Amino acid sequence: MTGAPDVETPRAEDITGWRRMHPVTPALKGWKVLVAVLAIAWFQVGENLQQAIDLLEGRAFLALLGGILLVGLIGFGYSAVAWRVTRFAVTDDAVHLRTGILFRQQRQARLDRLQAVDVVQPLLARLVGLAELKLEVAGGSGSAVSLAFLRESEAEALRAELLALAAGLQRPGAAVAAPDVTDAPSDAVAPAPVPVPFDVAPERQVYELPMGRLVKATLRSGTVPGLLLMVAAAITIAIVAQDIGAAFVLVAPLFGAVTFVWSRINQGANFRAAISPDGIRLRHGLTEARAQTVPPGRVQAIRLRQGPLWRGPDWWRVEINVAGYGQADSQQRDTVLHPVATRDEALTALWLVLPDLGVEDPVALVEAALTGTGIHGGFTAAPRRARWVDPVGWRRHGVRVTDRALVTRSGRIWRSVDVVPHERTQSLGLAQGPVQRRLGLASFVLHSTPGPVAPRVNHLDAAVAAALLDEQSERARTARATATPEQWMRAVGAPTPVQAEPPFAPSPGADA
Numbered sequence: 001m002t003g004a005p006d007v008e009t010p011r012a013e014d015i016t017g018w019r020r021m022h023p024v025t026p027a028l029k030g031w032k033v034l035v036a037v038l039a040i041a042w043f044q045v046g047e048n049l050q051q052a053i054d055l056l057e058g059r060a061f062l063a064l065l066g067g068i069l070l071v072g073l074i075g076f077g078y079s080a081v082a083w084r085v086t087r088f089a090v091t092d093d094a095v096h097l098r099t100g101i102l103f104r105q106q107r108q109a110r111l112d113r114l115q116a117v118d119v120v121q122p123l124l125a126r127l128v129g130l131a132e133l134k135l136e137v138a139g140g141s142g143s144a145v146s147l148a149f150l151r152e153s154e155a156e157a158l159r160a161e162l163l164a165l166a167a168g169l170q171r172p173g174a175a176v177a178a179p180d181v182t183d184a185p186s187d188a189v190a191p192a193p194v195p196v197p198f199d200v201a202p203e204r205q206v207y208e209l210p211m212g213r214l215v216k217a218t219l220r221s222g223t224v225p226g227l228l229l230m231v232a233a234a235i236t237i238a239i240v241a242q243d244i245g246a247a248f249v250l251v252a253p254l255f256g257a258v259t260f261v262w263s264r265i266n267q268g269a270n271f272r273a274a275i276s277p278d279g280i281r282l283r284h285g286l287t288e289a290r291a292q293t294v295p296p297g298r299v300q301a302i303r304l305r306q307g308p309l310w311r312g313p314d315w316w317r318v319e320i321n322v323a324g325y326g327q328a329d330s331q332q333r334d335t336v337l338h339p340v341a342t343r344d345e346a347l348t349a350l351w352l353v354l355p356d357l358g359v360e361d362p363v364a365l366v367e368a369a370l371t372g373t374g375i376h377g378g379f380t381a382a383p384r385r386a387r388w389v390d391p392v393g394w395r396r397h398g399v400r401v402t403d404r405a406l407v408t409r410s411g412r413i414w415r416s417v418d419v420v421p422h423e424r425t426q427s428l429g430l431a432q433g434p435v436q437r438r439l440g441l442a443s444f445v446l447h448s449t450p451g452p453v454a455p456r457v458n459h460l461d462a463a464v465a466a467a468l469l470d471e472q473s474e475r476a477r478t479a480r481a482t483a484t485p486e487q488w489m490r491a492v493g494a495p496t497p498v499q500a501e502p503p504f505a506p507s508p509g510a511d512a
Contacts (some may be wrong), residue, residue, distance in 0.1 A: 015096055018087040022130055025149045026083045030076035031124075034068070088147055090158070092165060095135060097145055109145040111166040113138045115298045115324040117159045118334070119291040121152070126289060131155040135162070136324030144324060156200065163278040163293060164198040171198075203276035206352065207338065207345045213315075215339040218261055220309040227257040266341035273352065280352050281336070292334065297324055297483075299353045301422045301453040302337065304346050304370065304417040316346040316370075320353065321451030335451050343370070354421055360405030365400070369409045369417040376399075380468070385439050385464045386459035399444065399457045399468065403433065406446065406472060408457045418455040420446055422479035428469050432462065444468055 078101075087098045087350040095109040125131060125148075132148035133155045150158065165171075180259040218224070234250045269286035300321040310316070318338040325334045338349045347366055359365050368377020375381050379398035386394040393412040400407045406425070408418045427447040436442060442465040446455040460468070 010332070015016055015089050015091065018089045018098070021083060021086060021088075021147065022151060023083075024128055024130060026076060026079035028077035028122075028124055028128075028130065028149055030072075030081075032075070034072040034075060060181045062202055076260040088304055090161065090165075092093055092171070095147075095162065097147070107145060109135045111162065114162065114166040114295065115322055116292060116294045116334075117162055118293070119152075119155050119159055121285075121289040122288045125149055133158060136322070157198075159293065160200045160278070161198045163201070164297060166295060167278065169198070201276045201278045202209070203274040203281055205272055205274045206348055207341070209268060209271040209338070210338060211269060213340050214265060214271070216313075217315055218264045218268075219308065221261075221264070222309065223257055223260050225309075227254065227261070230254055230257065240246050264339070268336070271336075271339055273338065275352060280337075284336075284339075290334075294320075294322055300426075301418060301420045301448040301451070301455060302350060302454040303419075304341075304350070306370075306415045308413050310340075314343050316341045316343065316464070318346055318349040319452040321448045321453045323449045325451060346370075347422045351421060354405055354419060356404055357407075357419075358405060365402070365407065366417075369400075369407055370415065372398075379407075379462070380464060382457075382459040383461050386441055388439060389435055389441070389459055391483075394459060397458050397460070399460070401468070401472065401475065406455070406475075408446075408455050410456070410458065418453055418457050420448060420453075422472075422475045423483040424448070425472065425476035425479075428476075430465055430469055442466070446472070 015214055023098050052489075081101055082099070085099070085101055085104075088095045092111075094111055095111075097107045099105050099107070114135060115138055118134040120132040120134055121130070122132075130149040131152045131390050132146060133150060135145040135147075137144065147155075147158075220475050230250050230253055234254070234369070237250075238244045266286045266288075268284060270289075271282070271284040274281040274283075276293075277291050279298070282290075282292040283292070284290055300323060302321075303319045304316045305319065306314075306316050315337075317336070318341050319335050320337050322335065337352070338345055341349060347363070350366065356362075357365060365377060368379065371383075371396040372379065377400065379400045382390075382397040384394075385398065390397070393410065396412050396415070398409050405419050405421045425446060426449065429445045429447065431443040431445055432441070436459065440462050441459045442462040444457045444460055444465045449453060457465075
């Protein structure tokens with residue numbers, strides 16, 4: 001894989017047009033310190049109710065209140081000073097961010113490595129019309145750049161500008177730069193935003209998740225039955241032990257299960273997807289609204305997954321790997337292409353990532369991957385002797401290589417289908433345990449960028465797996481040599497039109 005040439009980071013004094021975040025930013029960030037102090041105080045005294053009551057009387061309460069207010073003022077003051085020294089600037093090649101009070105730091109997010117641009121609105125920021133702009137770039141941990149907070153309209157316009165520059169477009173004329181505030185006095189007023197010469201690209205919505213389906217699917221997930229079992233177990237323990245305190249051992253698991261259910265509903269609410277020249281646009285969130293834009297070709301792998309309780313309504317969860325989205329705290333939120341898709345919507349989501357699967361009948365291929373077994377649909381399947389190491393799901397293990405992608409399937413109870421475009425293959429490998437070696441089996445492993453999708457085909461014939469390794473290595477090498485450039489609009493110099501109808505579009509009677 002050939003990487004882009006290194007770009008020398010310009011000096012701060014050579015960059016013009018430095019801008020500040022919105023003046024309300026310190027208030028939106030400073031309250032977190034106060035909440036943390038209150039939480040610590042609660043955990044310190046909350047376990048002893050009598051001690052907490054005693055603190056409400058006399059001077060102890062005033063001292064506690066004064067301490068909390070002092071820490072809160074320090075937090076707000078620190079946020080205000082951090083806001084004054086924080087600057088960002090946008091050039092034709094990168095976004096530059098200067099931060100730090102005692103230790104200054106200048107970071108650079110190169111636009112040719114831009115993987116996704118998100119506009120995030122936490123609840124408080126949404127109430128005052130502000131938003132955070134997050135730039136995900138290809139790199140290691142901590143490579144993302146966050147601009148928090150900006151006016152919502154400014155964040156949307158800046159996102160359009162960054163995506164256009166990342167695509168290879170040039171500004172139509174000399175942009176009007178904001179006055180340089182590098183050496184401005186401390187009481188200077190924040191400069192007005194720089195006018196953005198790019199219009200927001202048009203979009204066409206392709207699917208939307210009804211709230212009713214999201215709630216039903218969450219209730220039918222494996223977590224809710226487990227939650228009910230824990231409640232029943234807590235009641236049983238309390239009755240048998242004749243002590244209600246014995247049931248408190250399950251409080252932590254119950255809290256975790258409830259938090260998981262709430263997060264699924266909170267993150268999947270109002271979910272809708274659209275296509276535009278600058279990529280796939282995803283909008284979702286209840287208390288925190290998020291608008292994600294994933295440029296073309298940035299999705300590294302896609303997975304369609306179905307649990308046993310979703311088998312009746314035929315729902316699927318569609319997840320993706322995107323470079324920069326692989327951190328553990330964002331996988332459940334930022335790597336979902338559809339939280340609860342019907343089969344038609346799952347096919348459409350797959351089309352958004354890979355419009356051409358490289359076969360004459362893509363619908364038949366996907367249908368065989370979703371529900372087929374054995375060699376059905378042209379798949380290379382696990383041999384019969386694989387039943388000794390996987391007696392339940394061995395018939396579902398299979399792989400098919402097309403001209404454009406590698407498709408794997410697995411799981412009889414939890415069905416899973418992974419699709420990886422050849423040019424997105426990071427590395428390949430074979431794994432063979434002692435029992436597999438005895439049976440002449442091997443597992444084929446395809447390594448992708450960090451994320452929820454980890455393509456793997458277990459228990460293939462060892463000779464077949466070795467031949468697949470050689471074949472896929474050559475296909476990946478050839479696909480990378482002919483892949484489209486990172487700046488996908490540079491060749492034409494203008495935005496491409498919104499893509500046409502997918503080869504397997506949702507039917508008019510799709511589940512609502």
